[in-house]
Amino acid sequence: MGVTNEDLLQMARDVMKNAYCPYSKFPVGAALLTDDDAVILGVNCENASYGGTICAERTALTSALAQGYRKFKAIAIAAELDEPCPPCGICRQFLAEFGDYKVISGSSINKEILCTSTLSILPQAFTPAMLEKHTVDSHES
Incomplete structure (x- = not known):
């Protein structure tokens, strides 16, 4: 049996510390x-120069990339809220770069869980496929 949504969300809650x-x-x-x-x-990592702050989703993804991973099944996000915490806009774009996979948002206060996907939370996403199409189209002209 693989990792469940609940397992993944609990790991996100645990690492928040x-x-x-x-x-x-x-x-x-x-x-x-x-x-x-x-x-x-x-985890999120803030900086006194606020623009230097990086969100938890992007630290997980860049760490995965550094370890050689490029394909993903799911990401779980947890925060100290009484409702599920969705990714911010830049994280949505960052996550969509690597395809359409499950996004599990949860709260550390209650057990409410929201399951969606990277492309459903970023409609009309700008993806690598658009750049590939542009390259092909521009070479055909």
Whole structure:
């Protein structure tokens, strides 16, 4: 039996304690499930220069990339809210770069879970396929 949505979400909740968020005091954890069932964790990391802040979803994904992973089944995101915490806009674009896979958002306060997918939370996503099409089209002219 593989990793369940609940397992992945619990891992995201557990890793929240490692978030570095001295400014917002808003810890977020993420657990990214690869195609071969490895789980890569991430936390948000804030910076005094706010533009240097990176979200938990992107730390998990960049860590996975550094380890050689490129295909994913799911990502779970948890925050200290009483409702599921969806990815921010830049994270939605970042996640969509690697295809359409499950997005599991949850709360650390209650057990409410929202399951969706990367492309459903970013309608009309700009994806690598658009660049590939542009390259093909421009060479045909």
